[in-house]
Amino acid sequence: MHVFHIRYRNTQGTLMRILSAPTRRGIDIPYVQAEPAEHDHKVTLLMDVSPKQVGQLSRDWYAVVDVVDVHPATTVQDAAEFLHTRPFVPHRPSPVALARESPLQQALA
Numbered sequence: 317m318h319v320f321h322i323r324y325r326n327t328q329g330t331l332m333r334i335l336s337a338p339t340r341r342g343i344d345i346p347y348v349q350a351e352p353a354e355h356d357h358k359v360t361l362l363m364d365v366s367p368k369q370v371g372q373l374s375r376d377w378y379a380v381v382d383v384v385d386v387h388p389a390t391t392v393q394d395a396a397e398f399l400h401t402r403p404f405v406p407h408r409p410s411p412v413a414l415a416r417e418s419p420l421q422q423a424l425a
Contacts, residue, residue, distance in 0.1 A: 317364050319389040320373070325382040326357040334383065337376040338363055356384055 324330050331350060338345055338361070347362035365373065370388050377386045 317362060318370060320361045320363070321385075321387040321389075322359050322361070322377055323353060323356045323384040323386075324359070324380070325384065326352075327382050330380060330382040331357075331359060333380045334359055334377060335361075337373055338365075341369065341372070343369065 322334055324334065335345070335348070343363050343365060345361055345363055348359065350357060350359040352358075374386050374388065377383050
């Protein structure tokens with residue numbers, strides 16, 4: 317398991333471009349956390365990848381214009397320590413309340 321810390325400027329689509337690099341390769345991402353970090357933003361990813369894939373992903377992320385820095389944690393021990401400091405909490409889908417029909421929708425019905 318590898319933990320990647322990626323700092324980026326929060327512009328439109330940057331986070332999606334970061335997340336699409338591993339998904340294009342069919343790599344599962346069991347843990348993702350995005351948060352503000354000073355003037356930039358930071359996303360943390362946990363993935364099971366080979367050393368070759370670490371290089372490929374780093375190259376892809378550095379090619380994204382708004383990515384500032386990429387830090388992979390290359391040992392399993394680093395990943396285990398990371399998981400112990402930040403427990404995995406799955407997010408359940410929240411129910412969406414249906415809004416009442418607007419007067420325009422009522423008039424069109």
